[in-house]
Amino acid sequence: MLRSLKNIIEWTGLNPSKLTSDWGSLDLAASTWLRSGHLVKIILEIYNSNGLVGRWDFSIDYTYGSDDNGSFWIDHESIRHGIAKSGTSSISCDYRIVMTTKDGAPHVNGWGPTELRTTEGYIYQSVGTTIGTQAIGSQLGYWRKKE
Numbered sequence: 001m002l003r004s005l006k007n008i009i010e011w012t013g014l015n016p017s018k019l020t021s022d023w024g025s026l027d028l029a030a031s032t033w034l035r036s037g038h039l040v041k042i043i044l045e046i047y048n049s050n051g052l053v054g055r056w057d058f059s060i061d062y063t064y065g066s067d068d069n070g071s072f073w074i075d076h077e078s079i080r081h082g083i084a085k086s087g088t089s090s091i092s093c094d095y096r097i098v099m100t101t102k103d104g105a106p107h108v109n110g111w112g113p114t115e116l117r118t119t120e121g122y123i124y125q126s127v128g129t130t131i132g133t134q135a136i137g138s139q140l141g142y143w144r145k146k147e
Helices: 002-011 019-034 076-086
Strands: 039-048 051-061 072-074 094-101 122-133 135-144
Touching: 002 019, 002 039, 002 051, 002 076, 019 039, 019 094, 051 122, 076 122, 076 135
Parallel strands: none
Antiparallel strands: 039 051, 039 094, 051 135, 072 122, 122 135
């Protein structure tokens, strides 16, 4: 999921250097909470001084399962198609990554409660399942401004 997140950052024109500097912390948090079953979403918020510009949500599905032994796949084309449809202009924007967890999640240094920017005036668009493994899947969706 983090690789797909990095792709979205790069493909929407955001600066990936911020992600690179936080990679160890992101990887530790995501892997800890995936293993414990507490990770609910990985969210990429794109914003500027006026507020939210766009948002991408990776929702975790622990009931997803393929019959394959150890298979792993990513649907890059659906992600690219979602980016094209989102209409998000990321020029001169900043971003942050937020992970939401179920109650009782193990503590990970550097991670804690936070408030997400409002999605009022935005519509959620599902891209579909874009990542699948034998046991866990992830649905991707984005938030775009209402027309």
